[in-house]
Amino acid sequence: MRKILLLAAASLALSTAAYAQTVKVSVTAIVEHPALDAVRDGVRDGLGEAGYKEGENLEFTYESAQGNTATAAQIAREFVGNNPNVIVPISTPSAQAVAAATREIPIVFSAVTDPVAAGLVKSNDEPGANVTGVSDLSPIADHVALIKELVPDVKSIGFVYNPGEANSVVLLNLFKEAAEAQGVSVVEAPANKSADVQAAARSAVGKVQALYVPTDNTIVSALESLIRVAEENDIPLISGDTDSVERGALASVGFNYYEVGKETAEVVVRILKGEEPAKIPVTFASGTNLVVNRKAAEGMGVELPQAVIDRASKVIE
Structure with missing residues (x-):
C-alpha cells in the first residue's frame, strides 16, 4: 500500500510540475491601434484566467511590426528562432508572415477577415497544417x-x-x-x-x-x-x-476586440493542452x-x- 501511495504521489507531483512548467506564447501585430491592442490584451488576460500567468508559468512576448510587412517577416523569423509553444499573429499581414516562417510551431491567428483567401488554412472547418485561429469577418x-x-x-x-x-x-x-x-x-x-x-x-x-x-x-x-x-x-x-x-x-x-482576444486565448489553451491546430476549426468572433x-x-x-x-x-x- 505504501508503495502505491508513493507512486501516486510521484505521479501527482509530475503532473503538477508539468502544468507549472513555463510556456512561451509569442504575439505580434502588424501595427499598434486600439482594436489590435485590445486583442493582445484579451489574449494575455484570457491565458491568465486559464491558469497561465505572466511571471509564474507564462512567458508572454509581444512585438509590433509598426505597419511594415518586411518588419513583420523579421519578427516572424525571430519568434520561430525562439521556439515558443504557440505564436499568435494579430491581423492578416502578420499571420501570413508567421505562416510563411514555420510549418511546425502551432499558430493561432486573430483578427483575420478571411483565413482561406489569405492562404492561411485549407478550409475553415478543417484548417490542416499548423494554423488555426479566430476570424473577425465584419457584419x-x-x-x-x-x-x-x-x-x-x-x-x-x-x-x-x-x-x-x-x-x-x-x-x-x-x-x-x-x-x-x-x-x-x-x-x-x-x-x-x-x-x-x-x-x-x-x-x-x-x-x-x-x-x-x-x-x-x-x-x-x-x-x-x-x-x-x-x-x-x-x-x-x-x-x-x-x-x-x-x-x-x-x-x-x-465586435468587442478585447473579447475577440479572449476567444483567441481559448484556442491557444486548447493547443497548450495537447490539441492539434490542424483539427481545430476556425472560430468566427461572436457578438456584435x-x-x-x-x-x-x-x-x-x-x-x-x-x-x-x-x-x-x-x-x-
Whole structure:
C-alpha cells in the first residue's frame, strides 16, 4: 500500500510540475491601434484566467511590426528562432508572415477577415497544417444598412482601404455586393500607406455622401487624418470596428476586440493542452454591438436618429 501511495504521489507531483512548467506564447501585430491592442490584451488576460500567468508559468512576448510587412517577416523569423509553444499573429499581414516562417510551431491567428483567401488554412472547418485561429469577418450588410439609416439620401459610399491588405480586398468585394443589393454604389479610395490616407479620402469628396473605413490596419492607424477630411466636408464616416468610434468615427456595428482576444486565448489553451491546430476549426468572433459618437455626429453635420441612439450599446458623448 505504501508503495502505491508513493507512486501516486510521484505521479501527482509530475503532473503538477508539468502544468507549472513555463510556456512561451509569442504575439505580434502588424501595427499598434486600439482594436489590435485590445486583442493582445484579451489574449494575455484570457491565458491568465486559464491558469497561465505572466511571471509564474507564462512567458508572454509581444512585438509590433509598426505597419511594415518586411518588419513583420523579421519578427516572424525571430519568434520561430525562439521556439515558443504557440505564436499568435494579430491581423492578416502578420499571420501570413508567421505562416510563411514555420510549418511546425502551432499558430493561432486573430483578427483575420478571411483565413482561406489569405492562404492561411485549407478550409475553415478543417484548417490542416499548423494554423488555426479566430476570424473577425465584419457584419458588412449591417454596416451598409446603418449608413443608409444615418444618411437616408446616400447614393454613393467612399470605401477607403489599402489594396495591399488581402483582408481589405475581401471586405471591399463583400461591401460592394451588400451596397449594390441595397441600391448604393461604392467609390474606391485606395491608400497604400498611412501617409496616403488623407489624400485618398479627399479624392472621394464631391463623389460620395458617406465614407467607410473597414478593419484595414493601414487606414485605421491613420484614422485621425480621415476624420479630419470627414469633418471638414460634412461627410459622415462609419467604421468597421467599434474602437474607431471612440477615436472619432460616427458609428459602427462590430465586435468587442478585447473579447475577440479572449476567444483567441481559448484556442491557444486548447493547443497548450495537447490539441492539434490542424483539427481545430476556425472560430468566427461572436457578438456584435452598436456604438455611436454624438460629438462626431455634430462635427460631421449628422443628426443621429433617436432609433439608433435607443438601440446603441454605447453612446459616446
